[in-house]
Amino acid sequence: MKDFYKQFVKEGFDDKGNLIKFDLDLEDNFNFSYDVIDVLAEKEPDRPALLWVNEDGEEHTFTYRELRDKSNQVANMMLDRGVKKGDTIMSVLKRHYEYWFLSYGLMKIGAIIIPATNQLMKKDFSYRFKAADVKYIVATGEDRVPDHIDAALEEYDGMIEKFITHGAVEGWTDFLSEIDKYPTTLDRIETRADEPVFLYFSSGTTGYPKMVLHKHSLVAAHILTAKYWHNVNDTSLHFTVSESGWGKCAWGKMFGQLICGATIFIYDFDRFIPANVLKVIQDYKITSFCAPPTMYRFFIKEGLENYDLSSLKYSCVAGEALNPEVFNKWYEYTGLKLMEAFGQTEATVVIGNLVGMEPKPGSMGKPTPLYKVDIVNKNGEPVGVGETGEIVIYAEPDKHPALFKEYYKNPAENERAWRLGMYHTGDTAYKDEDGYYWYVGRTDDLIKASGYRIGPFEIESILIEHPSVLECAITAADDPIRGKVVKATIVLSKEYKSKAGPDLAKELQAYVKTSTAPYKYPRIVEFVDELPKTISGKIRRVEIRENDAKK
Numbered sequence: 001m002k003d004f005y006k007q008f009v010k011e012g013f014d015d016k017g018n019l020i021k022f023d024l025d026l027e028d029n030f031n032f033s034y035d036v037i038d039v040l041a042e043k044e045p046d047r048p049a050l051l052w053v054n055e056d057g058e059e060h061t062f063t064y065r066e067l068r069d070k071s072n073q074v075a076n077m078m079l080d081r082g083v084k085k086g087d088t089i090m091s092v093l094k095r096h097y098e099y100w101f102l103s104y105g106l107m108k109i110g111a112i113i114i115p116a117t118n119q120l121m122k123k124d125f126s127y128r129f130k131a132a133d134v135k136y137i138v139a140t141g142e143d144r145v146p147d148h149i150d151a152a153l154e155e156y157d158g159m160i161e162k163f164i165t166h167g168a169v170e171g172w173t174d175f176l177s178e179i180d181k182y183p184t185t186l187d188r189i190e191t192r193a194d195e196p197v198f199l200y201f202s203s204g205t206t207g208y209p210k211m212v213l214h215k216h217s218l219v220a221a222h223i224l225t226a227k228y229w230h231n232v233n234d235t236s237l238h239f240t241v242s243e244s245g246w247g248k249c250a251w252g253k254m255f256g257q258l259i260c261g262a263t264i265f266i267y268d269f270d271r272f273i274p275a276n277v278l279k280v281i282q283d284y285k286i287t288s289f290c291a292p293p294t295m296y297r298f299f300i301k302e303g304l305e306n307y308d309l310s311s312l313k314y315s316c317v318a319g320e321a322l323n324p325e326v327f328n329k330w331y332e333y334t335g336l337k338l339m340e341a342f343g344q345t346e347a348t349v350v351i352g353n354l355v356g357m358e359p360k361p362g363s364m365g366k367p368t369p370l371y372k373v374d375i376v377n378k379n380g381e382p383v384g385v386g387e388t389g390e391i392v393i394y395a396e397p398d399k400h401p402a403l404f405k406e407y408y409k410n411p412a413e414n415e416r417a418w419r420l421g422m423y424h425t426g427d428t429a430y431k432d433e434d435g436y437y438w439y440v441g442r443t444d445d446l447i448k449a450s451g452y453r454i455g456p457f458e459i460e461s462i463l464i465e466h467p468s469v470l471e472c473a474i475t476a477a478d479d480p481i482r483g484k485v486v487k488a489t490i491v492l493s494k495e496y497k498s499k500a501g502p503d504l505a506k507e508l509q510a511y512v513k514t515s516t517a518p519y520k521y522p523r524i525v526e527f528v529d530e531l532p533k534t535i536s537g538k539i540r541r542v543e544i545r546e547n548d549a550k551k
Contacts, residue, residue, distance in 0.1 A: 041068035074105025085110030106272035117245030126154035141167015211408035221402035226256030234261030283427035488522035
């Protein structure tokens with residue numbers, strides 16, 4: 001089990017043991033469910049693959065044998081319903097273990113899984129059903145999810161059958177009791193590594209979500225995620241917080257970790273309560289952990305000294321840019337350096353602080369050997385050290401095994417993203433003299449004020465260090481004299497909410513001036529109760545700008 005992953009990759013190391021080469025080496029018919037789950041079910045049937053825990057203290061440990069059997073039952077049931085290769089099936093399963101049964105089973109058929117979050121409403125479902133021609137859905141019965149789906153189906157007639165778990169609703173088929181009627185054996189159905197398997201709706205800061213189509217080979221690319229970013233092995237109990245509706249779930253709790261021999265820890269919760277997450281890390285002796293910076297920030301405010309986190313051997317961060325203050329506080333309490341990485345729904349770990357690297361607080365790290373990465377100007381020409389440009393990956397459409405297949409049914413977006421022999425990420429950064437990349441922002445978030453190009457993240461990083469600031473967003477605001485000025489929209493921590501006003505605004509402005517170039521300080525400071533965010537939790541600076549324009 002220890003070196004099981006090596007059959008799927010070709011690696012190379014320098015004389016210091018650092019990874020300098022990582023290429024996928026897959027059979028043309030690679031399929032994770034057959035080639036990993038089923039193979040390991042034969043080799044080590046009783047080995048724990050998943051440890052699932054919910055807020056009520058219920059626990060289930062699922063072995064590789066059980067994952068094989070359940071996925072076979074799902075495949076047989078769906079085949080009996082007429083599901084075939086290329087059909088689209090949506091899941092809205094939160095962190096329920098049924099999501100793993102469903103996904104691994106549908107992969108065996110060659111069907112396309114569309115993960116979705118339980119936060120979607122009628123309008124969201126309606127758009128997704130029509131855009132992706134969804135034929136089947138498996139959803140939780142919690143949080144009124146079936147109500148929103150049924151309301152959306154009044155406008156969509158392509159749904160063949162609805163399955164439910166964690167509840168009972170008229171007109172819905174109970175998922176678990178239905179699959180239990182079917183055999184636990186299945187003859188292999190041939191699929192190809194370059195065929196589609198997942199379709200994610202990627203919530204951007206503008207317009208409707210794009211449909212990002214993944215292929216089977218991209219699943220295997222998460223070996224690098226698990227082995228060289230999460231640093232897991234066959235003794236690890238790995239915990240990634242993400243809900244199943246997001247691509248980060250595939251990154252951290254579905255594929256690479258199992259190929260590398262780790263057991264995946266799943267904490268099934270509804271609302272993020274820092275104390276509860278810290279307690280499960282403590283009680284279940286989690287060895288490696290991954291979450292976005294915001295969660296680490298809340299952990300720190302909760303009081304890390306009240307928990308025994310000594311089981312943790314490694315901790316990672318992604319999803320948004322990391323503030324150095326969070327890095328330093330976590331290190332102070334745990335002795336662990338947060339290993340940041342950058343990726344997208346369209347890829348895996350593009351840039352990262354991999355095992356053996358010395359992280360620079362606030363830096364995304366260096367390009368991983370899985371991709372050929374650079375920073376370029378608007379003409380596609382590489383920029384120099386310290387110059388801000390767009391992060392790109394040199395590749396052709398649908399040629400790289402670790403990049404998405406296409407933006408589904410969106411030729412205009414494909415043409416925008418794939419230009420000049422490279423994939424354009426839409427994210428900007430600069431690199432320092434040591435080759436470390438530093439995030440600046442989305443291409444449409446850059447601020448041009450008084451002749452300066454200002455990235456929002458640097459100012460946000462400074463403000464978040466002030467004890468009054470819980471969250472903040474930096475945007476450009478119109479100014480009759482300067483054209484554009486920097487604006488800070490701030491959510492105060494509860495201890496400071498009563499102090500919102502001109503005096504605190506001036507204090508924060510002065511705080512920024514003492515920490516960076518004076519031209520970057522926010523000339524406008526607005527205090528709000530909450531920031532507008534995408535459904536995946538990313539700040540929608542575009543909405544702040546739009547609201548300002550209406551004033």
